[in-house]
Amino acid sequence: MTSNLTMMEKANAGWNGAPPDWVQELANWVSEKGLNNLSQRLGYSSTTLSLTISNKYRGDLSKVEDKVRGALMGEKVACPVLGAIGRDQCLNSQSLPRAVTNSIRTRLYRACRSGCPHSRLKGGNDA
Structure with a gap:
């Protein structure tokens, strides 16, 4: 990080003094564990996490x-x-490919595409 701002200061500045609770949590975790550690845990780049904290x-x-x-x-x-x-595991499950040799993955593939209220997938049922 090139500035001397803490992650929470960066969040407060980017979100006009009122970052959402999840951004505060993200900023705290980044301060404690570091961007690279959290990047691996969440599956997002360090840049994405930094931009999220600063609302950019x-x-x-x-x-x-x-x-x-x-x-x-x-x-x-x-x-x-x-x-x-x-919720993170739900998102990860949605991106798994269909696996005809794995009954759970096949069921997940179908459920994620068949009207599950938590699915972010576009398109209808292609199960």
Whole structure:
């Protein structure tokens, strides 16, 4: 980081003094664990996380929020296949390819594409 601002100061500046709870959590984790460590845990680049904290990220903030809420804040969703899972695990499961040799992955593939309320996938049922 090229400035002397702490991550929380960066968040407060970027979010006009009122960063959402999940951005505060992200900033705290980055301060404690470092950008690279958290980048690996969440599956986002250090740049994406830094831009998110400063409210300059132009991608899908709600997806980053879901990852933070699941991986760092312990929020769960009700998966029709796996039961209660972290919001981050839900997002990760949606991106898994269909695997005809793995019955759980096949069921996940279908459930994520068949109207699951937590699915972010576009298109209808291609199960």
